[in-house]
Amino acid sequence: MSDAAHYTVTEPVRDGASVIIRALRPEDEADMLAALERTSAESRHRRFFVMKRDFSEKERTFFMNVDFKEHVALVAVVTEHGRPVIIGGGRYVVFEPGRAEMAFVVVDGWQGRGVGSLLMRHLARIARQAGLEELVADVLPENAAMLKVFSKAGLTPGARHDPQTVRLALQLARPSA
Structure with missing residues (x-):
């Protein structure tokens, strides 16, 4: 999508x-950190592959400074107690021409309701429109829920670079004009 930085859509789970589902904004940093605080240690481990309690300034800068070309990030937002709250996020980062790695995290209370699938579907749409050919994701073998989400979306096992993770790939068809 040529205007991925302004992407927004409302969908039911x-x-x-x-x-x-909308583009990450610079002013979302505090809400993103609050969402991660509401995410269990187990869920953070499944996303970051290490027991993560907090983030360095360098990590926060990386996660928040997206260019919507090589690095695209979306958030999932709901209204709780009359105010918008981030309940999940997904992103992809191009690592070579035509290929990007994607990753997701959803607050525990919203897992299993289709939020991850929505984030993935919209990231794939943006990636396809940006001309990418493949999205890949590394998943811990014990992360059955994410493996199921990816399998339902058509991701297939790819070459493994790390024996501790499962690499899945989604081939993207070019958008029709």
Whole structure:
């Protein structure tokens, strides 16, 4: 999408709740950190592959400074107690021409409701429109929920670079004009 930095769409999840999927904004940093605080240590480990308690300034800068070309990030937002709250995020980072690695995290209370699938579908749409040919994701073998999400979306096992993870790949068809 030529205007990925302004991407926004509202969709229902499995239980009918409305979720806004939109581009990450610079002013989202505090809300992103709050979402990670609401995410269990186990879920953070499944996302970052290490027991992560907090993030360095360098890591926060990386996660927040997206250019929407080589690094695209979306957030999932719901209204809780009358205010918008980030409940998940997904991103891809181009690592070679035509290929990008994607990753997701969803606050525990919203897992299993389709938020990760929505984030992935919209990231794939943006990637396809940006001309990418493949999205890959590394997943811990014990992360059955994410493996199921990726399998349902058509990701297939790819070459493994790390014996501790499963690499999955999604071939992207070019958008029709």
